[in-house]
Amino acid sequence: MSQPFRLNKEGLINRNKKISFTFNGKKLFGYEGDTIASALIANGIHLVGRSFKYHRPRGFFGAGVEEPNAKLQVEFNGHSEPNVNATEMELVEGLSATSQNCWPSVNFDVGAINNFLKMFFPAGFYYKTFMWPKSFWYKIYEPFIRKAAGLGVASIEKDKERYEHKFEYCDLLVTGSGPSGLASAYAAAKNGAKVILAEDKPRFGGTLLTDDVSIDNLSGKDWAEKIITELKSMPNVTVKNRSQVFGYYDHNMLVMFERVSDHLEKKSKFTPRQRLWYIRAKETILSTGSIERPIVFGNNDTPGIFLSAAAKEYMKVYGVLVGKKPLIFTNNDSAYETALEFKKNNVEPIILDTREEHSSELIDEAKSKGIDIRFSHGVIVANGYKKVKSAKIGKLNKDKNSFEKIETIECDCICVSGFWTPSVHLASQSGNKLKYEEKIDAFIPDKKKQHETSVGAANGSFTLEESLKHGFENGSNLSAKITETKTEISIPNVNEKKYGAHDKFWCMPLPKNENPKRFVDFQNDVSVSDIEIALREGYRSIEHVKRYTTLGMATDQGRTSNLNGLQLVSNIENKIVPEVGHTTFRPPFTPITIGTIVGREVGMEYMPTRKTPMHEWHEKNNAVFVDAGAWKRPRYYKQGNETLFEASKREAKNVRENVGICDVTTLGKIDIKGPDAAEFLNRVYTNAWMKLPVGKARYGLMLREDGIVMDDGTTTRISENHYHMTTTTAQAANILSHLEYYLQIVWPELNVNVVSTTEQWAGAAIAGPKSRDMLSKLYPDLDVSNDALPFMGYREAEFFGVPSRIFRISFSGELAYEINVKSDHGMFMWEKMMEVGKEFGNQPYGTEALSTLRIEMGHVAGPELDGRTIPSDVSLNGLVSKKKDFIGKNSLGREAFNVESRQKIVGLIPIDRKSSIPEGSHIVQDQNAKLPNPKLGHVSSSCWSVENNNPFSLAIMKDGKNMIGKKFFAVSPLKNKSIEVEVISSHYVDPEGKRVRS
Amino acid sequence: MLYIKCPYCGLRAQKEFSYGGDATVKRPNINEEVSSEDWDKFVYMRKSPRGKHVELWQHIAGCRQWIKVQRDTATHEIFQTAKVTEEIR
Numbered sequence A: 001m002s003q004p005f006r007l008n009k010e011g012l013i014n015r016n017k018k019i020s021f022t023f024n025g026k027k028l029f030g031y032e033g034d035t036i037a038s039a040l041i042a043n044g045i046h047l048v049g050r051s052f053k054y055h056r057p058r059g060f061f062g063a064g065v066e067e068p069n070a071k072l073q074v075e076f077n078g079h080s081e082p083n084v085n086a087t088e089m090e091l092v093e094g095l096s097a098t099s100q101n102c103w104p105s106v107n108f109d110v111g112a113i114n115n116f117l118k119m120f121f122p123a124g125f126y127y128k129t130f131m132w133p134k135s136f137w138y139k140i141y142e143p144f145i146r147k148a149a150g151l152g153v154a155s156i157e158k159d160k161e162r163y164e165h166k167f168e169y170c171d172l173l174v175t176g177s178g179p180s181g182l183a184s185a186y187a188a189a190k191n192g193a194k195v196i197l198a199e200d201k202p203r204f205g206g207t208l209l210t211d212d213v214s215i216d217n218l219s220g221k222d223w224a225e226k227i228i229t230e231l232k233s234m235p236n237v238t239v240k241n242r243s244q245v246f247g248y249y250d251h252n253m254l255v256m257f258e259r260v261s262d263h264l265e266k267k268s269k270f271t272p273r274q275r276l277w278y279i280r281a282k283e284t285i286l287s288t289g290s291i292e293r294p295i296v297f298g299n300n301d302t303p304g305i306f307l308s309a310a311a312k313e314y315m316k317v318y319g320v321l322v323g324k325k326p327l328i329f330t331n332n333d334s335a336y337e338t339a340l341e342f343k344k345n346n347v348e349p350i351i352l353d354t355r356e357e358h359s360s361e362l363i364d365e366a367k368s369k370g371i372d373i374r375f376s377h378g379v380i381v382a383n384g385y386k387k388v389k390s391a392k393i394g395k396l397n398k399d400k401n402s403f404e405k406i407e408t409i410e411c412d413c414i415c416v417s418g419f420w421t422p423s424v425h426l427a428s429q430s431g432n433k434l435k436y437e438e439k440i441d442a443f444i445p446d447k448k449k450q451h452e453t454s455v456g457a458a459n460g461s462f463t464l465e466e467s468l469k470h471g472f473e474n475g476s477n478l479s480a481k482i483t484e485t486k487t488e489i490s491i492p493n494v495n496e497k498k499y500g501a502h503d504k505f506w507c508m509p510l511p512k513n514e515n516p517k518r519f520v521d522f523q524n525d526v527s528v529s530d531i532e533i534a535l536r537e538g539y540r541s542i543e544h545v546k547r548y549t550t551l552g553m554a555t556d557q558g559r560t561s562n563l564n565g566l567q568l569v570s571n572i573e574n575k576i577v578p579e580v581g582h583t584t585f586r587p588p589f590t591p592i593t594i595g596t597i598v599g600r601e602v603g604m605e606y607m608p609t610r611k612t613p614m615h616e617w618h619e620k621n622n623a624v625f626v627d628a629g630a631w632k633r634p635r636y637y638k639q640g641n642e643t644l645f646e647a648s649k650r651e652a653k654n655v656r657e658n659v660g661i662c663d664v665t666t667l668g669k670i671d672i673k674g675p676d677a678a679e680f681l682n683r684v685y686t687n688a689w690m691k692l693p694v695g696k697a698r699y700g701l702m703l704r705e706d707g708i709v710m711d712d713g714t715t716t717r718i719s720e721n722h723y724h725m726t727t728t729t730a731q732a733a734n735i736l737s738h739l740e741y742y743l744q745i746v747w748p749e750l751n752v753n754v755v756s757t758t759e760q761w762a763g764a765a766i767a768g769p770k771s772r773d774m775l776s777k778l779y780p781d782l783d784v785s786n787d788a789l790p791f792m793g794y795r796e797a798e799f800f801g802v803p804s805r806i807f808r809i810s811f812s813g814e815l816a817y818e819i820n821v822k823s824d825h826g827m828f829m830w831e832k833m834m835e836v837g838k839e840f841g842n843q844p845y846g847t848e849a850l851s852t853l854r855i856e857m858g859h860v861a862g863p864e865l866d867g868r869t870i871p872s873d874v875s876l877n878g879l880v881s882k883k884k885d886f887i888g889k890n891s892l893g894r895e896a897f898n899v900e901s902r903q904k905i906v907g908l909i910p911i912d913r914k915s916s917i918p919e920g921s922h923i924v925q926d927q928n929a930k931l932p933n934p935k936l937g938h939v940s941s942s943c944w945s946v947e948n949n950n951p952f953s954l955a956i957m958k959d960g961k962n963m964i965g966k967k968f969f970a971v972s973p974l975k976n977k978s979i980e981v982e983v984i985s986s987h988y989v990d991p992e993g994k995r996v997r998s
Numbered sequence B: 001m002l003y004i005k006c007p008y009c010g011l012r013a014q015k016e017f018s019y020g021g022d023a024t025v026k027r028p029n030i031n032e033e034v035s036s037e038d039w040d041k042f043v044y045m046r047k048s049p050r051g052k053h054v055e056l057w058q059h060i061a062g063c064r065q066w067i068k069v070q071r072d073t074a075t076h077e078i079f080q081t082a083k084v085t086e087e088i089r
């Protein structure tokens, strides 16, 4: 169980705690504080996956978010997660990781044949190959692509973890705890600002953990620790590690992804796995640092090739060697620090520097330590399939396009550095148009669009001294503006090495007749030749090149590839990089889990559940519920083995024959008060309202300004200046906003107030020929005769001691009443009704029976008032006043609303009197006509008429009533049905409306 | 997510508001004759400016007041908010 590549003492891991895990079934161990990557490298394992397109062997390349290759399927804490970045995921006991995109194994992968057939996989391969024939897509192409080019496998198990959302406000959000971030946070905190400091990694400090520097005579690491400790002790500061700010949105809202417990072996029951923070910051410091970019050369994707800073991080943070015979390939001084670190650990590196021989502080130090440095040199091609074995290196001529000398040297890893790219993602997302900084060959933030300030390496300042200075200054100035307090802080003394100039060199030339793949984008397998093809084929815009080649489109968002891609395009096109421009940076910066995005809004918590006061009774009496918006309504009350069809038929029939009660609490209710209430209603409804007496209800119709029916319902005059409006369940919220709109904006001169009372009242409808008899038992002291309480009458009376409202209104078309009591008395009312109703054969009925009753009466509802119909379309033109003005009136005169052939409401019955007509069926003349078969209308609502004992439907049909008596087909390709139907009146039962008035 | 200053409640998250369209549209007076052209203009014709736009929002999860918001339709910058009875210049 020895770890051949673990150093004896270096690193920040906890060597006292071993953690066992498996990789591709093999049992291994690492230490607390390791990532999967560092633990595998310590064990000498580099081959971790296969590339996306060619299935080439791939190993680790970076040590953090920049990693393009090492995406693993990881099982831990009882769940399986695909595409986990091995360089970020911390090791936990019992974790099991497996390679992705390989079959049957990472060592022997059938798909690697693609690598040898690469002429079939050039740029634009997907576009060219899978375009034709179209019919092949579903059965052949898609399954093939999925199988051959997948990442990991998403679990189909229910995610049992808990995810949370948090909303936070602060004065200053600092994104990254490197030197500039720490300095900013510290200065702002000292000014009394409310600060949030977010660090993506488990450890605070950023480059201070790996750079050989000192601040105020402390090592970088110790200084970072001191600052963090002080920040943590301040009540106005929130310090968060394992938290990445991944998106910058409007009005300075940033979103942060916190990995709360993935690294914990045990956690308490309600600890979330991950947390999403919505942070509204007055000011934001972007101290996101920079990412090293590679130099492109042949077979540069071979396992064992690392970014040089990653190699250093593995040594300094994890005590792990990425190799024992390293080649350092660089165009700048920073890689010398990696070489020196190797040397310090008794490993002899060879440095290949593309620059001509010169001198700098770091070069001199490397020389003095006896490190082999070869100037004007670079790696041409790496040799080795599953691991680097040697490298063909070349001495470059002065033009850097040809070679003076080529030789092969042995090595077991290549650490490459092509200089540094500021992480400008968040700045760009904030709306900042970036500018190209010639000095560093990269983009940096330009003029700010929101309240964001980039500092340190993210702003292109690569020295510690500058980073700290900018950090302290900006943190102090930005916060002082908010807190109006300025605490003087002296900027600490810094000791760091001076870097010389870098070489603007990013891609090794190839010797004649050699053509190894040179990858620009590792994760999406985009090589230099792919980009050349794209340009040859006429793709010029960088956005087009990106889509055609898929450059930078993988989950790593091209962190290590974008700039080299731009360099290549600008070279070929003979443009300078800023002319080529950059592609768009989109959130999230790194992939986040869907669970985090969803948060707690899953299952029952997906939306609130609204229950009526009688809900428990319905539950106890076998109600089967249906969703009506957020409401739960009884659809039917199941008796024995009844089906929905049987139960609803029984319930509806009982209403027609005896009496039934229905929970109508969910109807929207709006209280309207004020001296101008009548005038307001008169403008809102299409019919006349000025003369409605107190104690009377009226059915009303509302239009939108474009003449389309918006809603219907009854409104009752409770007293002189007090009305009670009902709306449909679905439209309740919209109608309230609609009324408020007119009162606040259009007619503020009207003295009227509106307020929703939906939840204040419990409602029950009593419907059926025996409803009056039942009502008289419910109100023994009240005269409920037709004269005393006529149709559309209203009374207030005590219901067994509780105040109640009685409306004589009907949706079922039967003699009916609606009783409202305060919500708290709803259950009392319902139970009393059930008790008293027994002798009249009362049964509760649900929404399905309710629909049946209204459909056979020809009463319109949502399916007819579908946002396309005007009053005359649904036979409600009798409610449209010719005398007065109202909302939408002027639109009713429009030509298209007045043509005779307009689609209008009719009734349909099947010729065989047996076949139910599916809702949504199209009405056609000839069921066998060639497609597209001209559509004459559609079926809006269907039921089984309990009155006539056969199916009946409402339809909206061309020519409307003129079609009565004619025969058509109702076809439903969805249900594979075609039913011959006859057109009849939409009022199938009691067309004169006698029953409601009886 | 926008951050909208309700003139009654102060700065609140966009989640609490619902959008209500162009605030510069004026409904023809009730009970007054209006030409078909003017009516159609009121019902259907809307400018879709790129840049500053005065629009209506309702603070539905707050004070329920309709308010005016002057917003840049391209950048979402909010320049000014006001009660509906107030003018935005």
Ligand SMILES: [Zn+2]
Pocket (backbone or CB within 6 Å): B006, B007, B008, B009, B010, B059, B062, B063, B064, B065
């Ligand atoms: Zn408000």
